[in-house]
Amino acid sequence: MPEFMDVHEGMTGITPEGLAEAHQADLDIQDSEGVNFKHAWADPITGKVFCLSEAPDAEAVKRIHERAGHPTDQVYEVPVQA
């Protein structure tokens, strides 16, 4: 399954509870698109959030994030890893 890294902006001040809640909102509906969100990393200072997932394609990742209430257009397929 292809892997993706996506980036959210503007989540300045995000707390562990806030990220857990946002992440859970993805997990709750991800099966409907065959997506598996694996991890999320957040920087409360700049408001950047990075999410790693497995998915059929980038559009599926976008649809889940949009339906969960935190849309982003920044979804990158990352087939090359080290």
Next chain:
Amino acid sequence: MPEFMDVHEGMTGITPEGLAEAHQADLDIQDSEGVNFKHAWADPITGKVFCLSEAPDAEAVKRIHERAGHPTDQVYEVPVQA
């Protein structure tokens, strides 16, 4: 130890061998700054590369990447994770 996600741009067409070489260049010198690069994800289409590390601070991450030949100013501390 704090964790960091950093982002590189412009690595369009990066290959597994190219990423492995760049990553190894970081690994070879990371001890000098107390940095531990844990993983790198690359998108050859857009040229984005994401690196996860543990380090004393963001400046240490920047110094290693600069000395290894792939500088970036986009280094984000990611204390909030899910």
